[in-house]
Amino acid sequence: CGVGAVMGSKRLKAVAVKGVQKVTVADPDGANAVRREHLQAMRQPDAQGGPSFMERFRTAGTAGIGTPRSAHSGDTPVKNWAGVGVIDFPDASGLSPEAAMANVDKGVACWHCPIGCQASLKEGMGDYKYPAGTRRPEYETQSSFGTLCLNNDTESIAMANHICNSYGLDTISAGCVIAFAIECYENGVITKKDTDGIELTWGNHRAIVDMTWKMAKREGLGDILADGVKVAAEKIGKGAEKYAIHIGGQELGMHDPKLARRPGGASAARYQMDATPGRHSSGFGPGAFRGHIINTVGVCLFGFWGVAGATDNSILIPGYLSAVTGLERSMDELLKVGERINVMRHVFMLREGINPLKLKVHPRIIGDPPLKEGPLAGVRADIEPQVYWNLGALDWDRVTTKPSKKKLLELGLNDVAEELWPPAPPPAPRP
Numbered sequence: 001c002g003v004g005a006v007m008g009s010k011r012l013k014a015v016a017v018k019g020v021q022k023v024t025v026a027d028p029d030g031a032n033a034v035r036r037e038h039l040q041a042m043r044q045p046d047a048q049g050g051p052s053f054m055e056r057f058r059t060a061g062t063a064g065i066g067t068p069r070s071a072h073s074g075d076t077p078v079k080n081w082a083g084v085g086v087i088d089f090p091d092a093s094g095l096s097p098e099a100a101m102a103n104v105d106k107g108v109a110c111w112h113c114p115i116g117c118q119a120s121l122k123e124g125m126g127d128y129k130y131p132a133g134t135r136r137p138e139y140e141t142q143s144s145f146g147t148l149c150l151n152n153d154t155e156s157i158a159m160a161n162h163i164c165n166s167y168g169l170d171t172i173s174a175g176c177v178i179a180f181a182i183e184c185y186e187n188g189v190i191t192k193k194d195t196d197g198i199e200l201t202w203g204n205h206r207a208i209v210d211m212t213w214k215m216a217k218r219e220g221l222g223d224i225l226a227d228g229v230k231v232a233a234e235k236i237g238k239g240a241e242k243y244a245i246h247i248g249g250q251e252l253g254m255h256d257p258k259l260a261r262r263p264g265g266a267s268a269a270r271y272q273m274d275a276t277p278g279r280h281s282s283g284f285g286p287g288a289f290r291g292h293i294i295n296t297v298g299v300c301l302f303g304f305w306g307v308a309g310a311t312d313n314s315i316l317i318p319g320y321l322s323a324v325t326g327l328e329r330s331m332d333e334l335l336k337v338g339e340r341i342n343v344m345r346h347v348f349m350l351r352e353g354i355n356p357l358k359l360k361v362h363p364r365i366i367g368d369p370p371l372k373e374g375p376l377a378g379v380r381a382d383i384e385p386q387v388y389w390n391l392g393a394l395d396w397d398r399v400t401t402k403p404s405k406k407k408l409l410e411l412g413l414n415d416v417a418e419e420l421w422p423p424a425p426p427p428a429p430r431p
Contacts, residue, residue: 008168026326034319039114041307053306057117058107062139063100068092070139071147074259074375078147079202080179081245081256081364084374085147094152095142102154104136110300117302121158128159128209137161137171140280143254144175149182149208156205160212167216173228174215176251178208180229181221183243189236196220247272248359253280257381258367268366269386273356273401275345285390289338293317296341340411343403346396347416355401357387 007013025031042054056064070076071085071092078085085092093099103125109116124130137145137157141164145157164171184190185200192199196214198207214222225232229251233244245252257268271277273284281301283291294304297317307316322328349356363369366381391398395407408417 004168004170025324027323030323031320034316034323037319038303038307038316042115042303054115057115057302057306060097060101061117061119061136063095063137063142064097065139066097067095067139067142067146071095071143072375074256076143076147076254077252077256079150080148080176080183080243081362082183083150084371084376086374089147089150089152091152092147094154095146095157099154100136100142103158105132108135113300113303115302115306124155124159126155127206128155130159130162134158134162135165140254141171141175144172145178145208145212146175148175148179148254150202151205151208152203153205156209159209163209163212163216169212169216169226172253173251174212176245177215177225177229177232178211180232180240180243180245181211181225184236184240187239187243189238189240189243190221194221245362245364246278247361247365248277248354248356250276250278252278252365255280256376257365257383258370258376258379267386268381268383269390271365272359272361272383273387273390275349275356277356277359284387286339286393288342289335292338292341293334296337297321336411340413342394343408343411343413344416346401347403347413347420350400350402350420357399357401 043052045052046056051059067076071078071089074085076085079088083089101119103121104119105122106120107116108118108120110118119136121130121132121134121136123132124134141161142157145151145160151157160174161171163169164174181190181195182200182202185195186202190200195207195211198210198214200207200211211222211225214220215226216222218226224235227235228246228249229244230246230249233240252271255267257271260267270279270282270284270288274282274288276282281291282288291301294301294317297320299320304316317334318329318331321334361383366383367376367379370376370378370380372378388398391401395404396402397404402420405417405421408414408420
């Protein structure tokens, strides 16, 4: 969605930075006080008295969400967004938290993280000898290589995860491309000759791993698939675009917006309207501002999701910033920063000629037509009212999506206001 794509296009592998100055904290005692409050909140039992957020994430990471349960509830898309979990994928036991943890060697944490939601695996078992130290697949990877492909084989998903991590492929997009290719194969758009003999069928975990290798090495059909479903469909032709699920060329995150319909929400609209479309961890509308704040201050989303309901984020974030930088900022000021970030991401797209309202939304994403069976039977995501409501709440034009001049000036973006809303030329002189 951004930096990785730019670096890849320029064949830039990494940026190394080395500094010698000590990073200081303005108020160490204040920072420790906020930290203690934060840790205490993350250790609180959940609303039902069950394990705390910290305990659940430390045990199984995002795999602890329970991918089988999500697939059967309608949250996780199934069979390239065309299936019904309880019907097409009734046995998803290979994607359970227990299955994800079966071959774990040890937990892994980011530097000084108190949660430690990651884990590394022992050497692969059975057919897949991925090396010791391979990271345990998380929810999105389980879903893209699992439910989306009707694949219930735990070890094959770990192997696909290892291939993607080794070669710098995004696991969400890679699994989506495999699901697209399987449906093309199923419908005769591509053949066994195109796949170099690989039987690319639903649930065939060996074929899924083999095609992931081909994408990583850009061999055969893999060379076409490696550019994503939009470009692959254009190259393959023969109606392949029917099976290419994307918005603006970006494959979607593994959460079905039909599960949460409400005019004031942004579940479906975020996939179309965010400056990085298809992104499950962002949003559209005023509700996105806080996420931009969390990202921009350099902390983990999980660390703040984990205290929802247990304490007030509006205390923690300004508290951390004040203690670390010595600059007092209220939550209202920070929300304005979040809105400014939101606007700047959007006006960059406008400058490049991209109005998100014109991005095509694949009908399967919103249920057009609705599924006939399962928990989402008869459901269509209310994307139009979601978009309409949030454009109004943001004070963006409902046709051009341009932020109003008043809003831009309110946010201190005077230069952007001048570019988007240039003064009208003086009237021509009368003859």
